[in-house]
Amino acid sequence: MDDQNKNLILATALSFIVILVWFVLFPPPEPDVPLDGALTEQVTGATGTTIPAAPDASAPAPLNPQTQASDTTLQDAPRVAIETTRLTGSISLVGGRIDDLKLKDYQTTLESDATIVTMLSPQGTNDAYYALQGWAAGAGIDPSAVPGPETEWSLSAGDTLRVGSPITLTWDNGAGQVFSRSIAVDDNYMFSLTQSVSNDGNGAISVAPYGMIVQHTLPDDLENFFILHEGAVAMADEELAETDWDEIAEAELDPKWGRQAIVKEGVNSGWIGFTDHFWQAILIPLAGQTFDQALTYDARTDIYRAVTRMPTQTIEAGASYELTTQLFAGAKEWAMLREYESTGVPKFIDSIDWGWFFFLTKPIFWLLHELNKLIGNMGWAIIGLTLIIKAILFPLAYKSYVSMAKMKELQPQMEKLKEEAGDDRQKMQQGMMELYKREKVNPAAGCLPILLQIPIFFSLYKVIFVTIELRHANFFGPFQDLSAPDPTSLMNFFGLLPFEGPEPGSIMALVFIGILPLLLGISMWLQQKLNPAPTDPTQQMIFAWMPWVFMFMLGGFASGLVVYWIANNTITFTQQYLIMRSQGYKPDVFGNIKGGFSKKSKPDADG
Secondary structure (H helix, E strand, O other), X not given: OXXXXXXXXXXXXXXXXXXXXXXXXXXXXXXXXXXXXXXXXXXXOOHHHHOOOXXXXXXXXXXXXXXXXXXXXXXXXXXXXXXXXXXXXXXXOEOOEEEEEEEEEEEOOOOOOOOXXXXXEOOOOOOXXXXXXXXXXXXXXXXXXXXXXXXXXXXXXXXXXXXXXXXXXXXXXXXXXXXXXXXXXXXXXXXXXXXXXXXOOOOOEEEEEEEEEEEEOOOOOOOOOOOXXXXXXXXXXXXXXXXXXXXXXXXXXEOOOOEEEEEEEEEOOEEEEEEOOOEEXXXXXXXXXXEEEEEEEEOOOOEEEEEEEOOOEEEOOOOEEEEEEEEEEEEOOHHHHHHHHXXXXXXXXXXXXXXXXXXXXXXXXXXXXXXXXXXXXXXHHHHHHHHHXXXXXXXXXXXXXXXXXXXXXXXXXXXXXXXXXXXXXXXXXXXXXXXXXXXXXXXXXOOHHHHHHHHXXXXXXXXXXXXXXXXXXXXXOXXXXXXXXXXXXXXXXXXXXXXXXXXXXXXXXXXXXOHHHHHHHHHHHHHHOOOOOOOOHHHHXXXXXXXXXXXHHHHHOOHHHHHHHHHHHHXXXXXXXXXXXXXXXXXXXXXXXXXHHOOOXXXXXXX
């Protein structure tokens, strides 16, 4: 077997080894242990009122660190319903918090009776996650005279929050100031919140409006997978920051914020919030609003917060002030985020975790999205994407396979050089270089297309894993979720019986392999058989086992990615076979298969 074919096979093996090494070097992290017994101490009163006011109106008003109300108060609180075509839930009048939100378009599983996805949940429930808006007290006003987490608002307009039907909440502090909050929602997942305060008191007051998203303890559904970012995501003046949960918990204590905090001050354009695999809650100040953004962690209560705080406003007697911000709480749908970006939310599409190869991931997803719209089936869209990628790489592939065919023609001369050089390796290498130069053959040409496919492979893996458009996307038959591993196995007779297969990632899943991993192994094996087996027994054994080893290794990947790899192998096999035949070399596929089953390697008839 010539060196060119060895290089090709070794490069193919290398591309898979890179994937496995990545898994070894970046395993899922262990769950964090709460700091300082954080779960044992719960603050239930409005203790933040003890913080002194800012010394002057120009200084930022301190944020009330207390964002909790008592569970009893919240359970008994009146609520205002939320009802749109895509959302259902309610708003608590205690704190005016948006803390009960479900997504009608998404179910937790593929089962027909599965519950819809819960986006936000109230304090006092498991995995509490909610949004708060409020005011921090500055000069001229007592902290108890601004609405806090236990403040019960009055519903003054509207009865149910619907698209085109906002609600208005009001609160009179009895000291001359009336606070108001108007909440509207669009036909997707964007809330508009307009906060105002009118000062009918005797003197000027200073207040600072803020918004925050609160997460009690780490989320229950944390996946801890290296390819996926979970935690905080923020855009500050076109600079994206992705912060893991443990980075927030390990931040330094910030006296201004009264807890551990990661702070970005004086942001002119951006947003901040929390994100997971498919869903996110994001605070979005409107364009032109300068604000501070912060990620905070309270070790006493094990609570994480994403916060936006506006500059302190001085409101003279008889005057009023109004501010509008936005809250996104829903699914990370690419087309929708792009639409919000076009209407003023800066770089909102980057709230999706595109990864290191974003310059490839974004166009690959765009193309996949458009193909899916055209075809109407994500599985066939992936195959169509594979055809396009192979067409783009075809010029390189053509040069590669032409070079391989020429190397086959040179094999008799190479064997003659080996006989003449004997054990003199330097003479052998010099002779081969002269032969390559004379015949205009590049022995490394076969590796380039494979090396180019590695970042494409990772980018497609990222697209299939992180984008919600692949979640529960069907192909055909038993393949109803291309973001999940192949559900078929011998246990359910490859999907023909109405039984579930083994749990993905389990030992049984490795033993009872599915249809797609089997096809992947076969396609790799056939591609390998375009060339005769190496004469060295050790190499022959390694290459013989390689397709089946990777069949089991990659069997637990998302089935959409396995579909891509099967299509890629099939197209590559066809291209290589036809191009090599056009150059005068006829690969003996069936002869190589037959030779692979023999006990001893047979000489290549074409060699």
